[in-house]
Each structure stands twice: as C-alpha cells, then as structure tokens.
Amino acid sequence: MSILCKFTNYSLILRMVSPHNLSTPPPHRNRNLIKRIYMTVTDRFLDFVKFDTQSDELTNMTPSTPGQMEFAHYLKGVLEGMNLEDITLDDNGYLFATLPANTDAELPVIGFIAHMDTSPDMSGRNVKPRIVTNYDGSTITLNEEKGIELSPEQFPELLDYMGQDIIVTDGTTLLGADDKAGIAEIISAVAYLQAHPEVKHGKIRIGFNPDEEIGLGAHKFNVELFGCDFAYTMDGGAIGELEYENFNAASAKITIKGRNVHPGYAKHKMINSIRVANSFITMLPRWETPEHTEGYEGFYHLVGIQGDVECTTLNYIIRDHDRARFESRKREIEHLVRKTNMEYPGCCSVEIKDQYYNMREKIEPVMHIIELAEKAMVEAGVTPHVVPIRGGTDGAQLSFKGLPCPNIFAGGHNFHGRYEFVPVQSMEKAVEVIVNICKLSV
Numbered sequence: 001m002s003i004l005c006k007f008t009n010y011s012l013i014l015r016m017v018s019p020h021n022l023s024t025p026p027p028h029r030n031r032n033l034i035k036r037i038y039m040t041v042t043d044r045f046l047d048f049v050k051f052d053t054q055s056d057e058l059t060n061m062t063p064s065t066p067g068q069m070e071f072a073h074y075l076k077g078v079l080e081g082m083n084l085e086d087i088t089l090d091d092n093g094y095l096f097a098t099l100p101a102n103t104d105a106e107l108p109v110i111g112f113i114a115h116m117d118t119s120p121d122m123s124g125r126n127v128k129p130r131i132v133t134n135y136d137g138s139t140i141t142l143n144e145e146k147g148i149e150l151s152p153e154q155f156p157e158l159l160d161y162m163g164q165d166i167i168v169t170d171g172t173t174l175l176g177a178d179d180k181a182g183i184a185e186i187i188s189a190v191a192y193l194q195a196h197p198e199v200k201h202g203k204i205r206i207g208f209n210p211d212e213e214i215g216l217g218a219h220k221f222n223v224e225l226f227g228c229d230f231a232y233t234m235d236g237g238a239i240g241e242l243e244y245e246n247f248n249a250a251s252a253k254i255t256i257k258g259r260n261v262h263p264g265y266a267k268h269k270m271i272n273s274i275r276v277a278n279s280f281i282t283m284l285p286r287w288e289t290p291e292h293t294e295g296y297e298g299f300y301h302l303v304g305i306q307g308d309v310e311c312t313t314l315n316y317i318i319r320d321h322d323r324a325r326f327e328s329r330k331r332e333i334e335h336l337v338r339k340t341n342m343e344y345p346g347c348c349s350v351e352i353k354d355q356y357y358n359m360r361e362k363i364e365p366v367m368h369i370i371e372l373a374e375k376a377m378v379e380a381g382v383t384p385h386v387v388p389i390r391g392g393t394d395g396a397q398l399s400f401k402g403l404p405c406p407n408i409f410a411g412g413h414n415f416h417g418r419y420e421f422v423p424v425q426s427m428e429k430a431v432e433v434i435v436n437i438c439k440l441s442v
C-alpha cells in the first residue's frame with residue numbers, strides 16, 4: 001500500500017469514527033483502547049490470576065518476590081494501553097496512575113487501592129480457574145482426581161449465590177480473588193468512566209501495591225505522591241462488606257531462662273523453662289483466644305513456642321478493637337511476667353511491640369466517606385454490611401499515614417486457600433460501586 005493511500009484511508013477512518021475530534025489517536029491505537037475499555041471484569045480477573053504473585057515474609061525484599069514485579073510491569077502496560085496519566089511504578093513495586101477529572105468543579109481526589117500479592121499460605125502458581133455458570137446449589141467438584149469438593153454443607157454461604165456464576169479453583173491452588181478481583185474491578189470501573197464521558201467525576205487515582213499479605217503493603221506506600229483526599233481499598237470479602245474498624249495489634253515475645261542440671265541430681269537445682277512456660281500459658285484467660293472469640297471480642301493468641309530445659313520463648317499476638325482494652329491486655333502480659341519472676345527471680349522477660357491500630361479513630365472525623373460508600377452501594381442495589389475487621393488492612397496503616405482509607409468488598413470468599421471462590425456478579429457490583437462513588441462525589 002502506498003503512503004498516499006494509507007493517508008487517505010486514515011483520514012477517512014478518522015472522519016467516520018470521530019468527525020468532531022481531529023486529535024483522535026491513530027486507528028490501531030484506538031482499537032487497542034476500545035478493546036481495553038470493553039473487556040469485562042471477569043476477562044480481566046481471569047487474565048490476572050495467571051500471574052504467580054505469592055508473597056514471602058522471609059526474603060526481606062520489596063516486593064518480597066519477583067513475580068509481583070513482573071505483574072506490576074504487566075499492569076503498567078495495561079494502564080498505558082488505557083491512556084491513563086501520571087503512571088508511575090517505583091522500585092518497590094508500587095504502581096500509581098490517574099484518571100483525570102472531566103469537570104472543572106472543585107472535587108476531592110479519590111483513590112482506589114488493591115494489592116497484587118497473594119497469600120503465602122497456599123501456592124498461587126499455575127492457577128486454573130473455572131466458571132460454574134448458573135450455580136444450582138449442589139456440591140462443586142473442584143478436582144475429581146484428588147477428590148476435592150466445595151460443598152454448601154461446609155460452606156453454606158455458597159447458597160447465597162444460586163443462579164449466579166461462580167469462579168472456583170481446581171483445588172490445588174488458591175484462586176487469587178484476594179486481591180486480583182479488586183485490581184480487575186478498579187480497572188474495569190476506570191474503563192467504564194472512560195467509555196462514558198457523560199458521567200462527571202473528579203480526579204481519580206489508582207494504586208496497586210505489593211506485599212499486603214505479609215503486612216507490608218502500606219509500608220513503602222508514598223501517600224504524598226498518591227495525593228488523595230481519601231481512598232478505598234477494594235480488598236473486603238462478600239458483597240456488601242464495608243469496613244472501617246480493625247484490631248489494635250501487638251506482638252509479645254516472652255523469653256524464659258531455665259537452669260539445666262543432670263536430671264539425676266537436679267533436686268532443688270533445676271529450673272525447667274518449658275514447665276515455667278507452661279504455667280505462664282495457663283495463667284492467661286482460657287477463653288480469650290481466636291477459637292473462642294468473634295465480633296468485637298479481643299484475644300491473646302499463642303502463635304509459636306520453642307524451647308528446651310535451658311530456654312523457652314513464647315510468641316503471642318494481642319488483638320482488640322478497643323484501645324483501652326488493648327492497652328490493658330499488654331499490661332496483663334507484663335503483670336504475668338512480673339509474677340513469674342517472683343517465683344523464679346530474673347528468669348522471665350518480655351518484648352512487646354505495637355503492630356498497627358484501629359483505623360476507626362482516623363475515619364470518625366471524616367465519616368462522610370463511609371456515607372458516600374454506603375450510598376454508592378445502595379444505588380447499585382447492594383445492602384451495605386458494616387463489619388469490624390478481625391485483622392488489619394493496608395487501609396488501617398494508610399489511615400495512620402494520613403490517608404483515610406476504609407475497605408470495600410471485592411466479592412471473594414474463603415481467602416488464602418483452595419476453597420477460595422468469587423461470584424462474577426459480586427465483582428460486577430463492586431465495579432458499579434466504584435463508579436457510583438466517583439459519580440456521587442460530584
């Protein structure tokens with residue numbers, strides 16, 4: 001084809017596609033953009049779970065695994081393909097981008113955040129998702145060969161999704177809906193806004209971060225560069241979930257030093273640190289453990305024990321939504337250490353470290369951002385379900401770094417394991433909720 005002919009065709013296409021806008025990008029670029037815009041949230045999700053982005057708390061790197069950086073580069077390409085602005089990917093794997101405002105009104109800058117990593121608890125390599133269409137309420141065979149089943153007897157919440165389309169695993173890996181569903185939803189919402197310029201909105205920022213699952217997602221998050229008035233993490237569970245309260249959290253490492261003597265000659269001499277540790281454990285309230293608590297009830301959780309006669313260490317985590325009760329739990333541990341030392345002078349020591357705090361105190365002064373999310377859900381036909389998080393989120397840490405950041409459902413269930421699933425319709429509603437938040441803030 002001659003250059004002239006090419007040129008003629010090009011102008012013809014320009015006139016046909018967009019008679020009013022001569023700055024329309026060249027046709028091939030435009031086609032790519034259109035493809036990006038009209039991909040469904042499910043297409044995107046199925047594309048993203050191909051990446052193995054399991055994080056690893058032992059590598060001491062950011063991101064903790066190379067797969068996350070690979071995924072970040074891929075996502076960067078996706079965002080570039082959508083012609084978003086201010087796209088940055090830093091060395092730590094934090095990917096930011098902007099959808100510019102399409103109105104001159106003075107509006108808050110709103111951020112949407114999701115994490116790229118999957119849990120270290122189970123492999124996310126070679127995920128083979130399957131869509132169970134029009135779910136009929138029966139047991140889903142995940143893996144015939146290995147006899148792995150997802151049944152409503154074990155997971156009654158499945159029955160909430162009868163008639164819907166559920167994405168499941170093949171039983172050998174996790175699915176990665178936590179939190180690739182969140183990423184797919186954010187990108188789909190942005191694509192929707194691009195395709196619907198009649199929907200007015202302010203400046204929207206999106207942020208994808210590594211290493212949430214190992215508690216380091218917010219660590220190197222550059223809140224200043226992100227530049228938002230407030231943001232939402234799309235990292236909650238079932239449809240309707242909206243969270244702005246989480247645990248106050250601390251770790252306590254208790255070290256007990258014993259005295260080892262030949263057991264045949266140990267009378268009145270030996271101190272067996274394992275036995276001292278055992279009595280320490282039994283002094284803590286027996287029912288205040290994860291397996292006996294729910295809702296707003298806090299706990300002491302013994303996560304690890306290592307020891308011999310000479311020395312035993314106990315690793316606890318302490319959790320409570322209420323700040324005063326949280327502080328008193330820490331004091332109780334210190335009290336028990338003193339009590340143990342009265343019986344065995346100098347044998348017991350403790351190191352307590354605060355890990356994160358309940359974001360509620362940072363959200364309460366800006367409750368309108370919760371009301372905005374609730375209204376966005378109601379307009380999407382979703383009943384908001386405000387629940388206290390029995391854990392932490394990136395949003396909690398970001399809130400304390402100056403970016404108020406509640407958590408909204410991404411739609412998945414049974415995170416971190418082979419039974420993870422996400423209903424397609426829940427993801428679609430999450431997209432609608434994001435769009436509504438943007439719309440309603442005008």
Ligand SMILES: [Zn+2]
Binds near residue numbers: 235
């Ligand atoms: Zn998550």
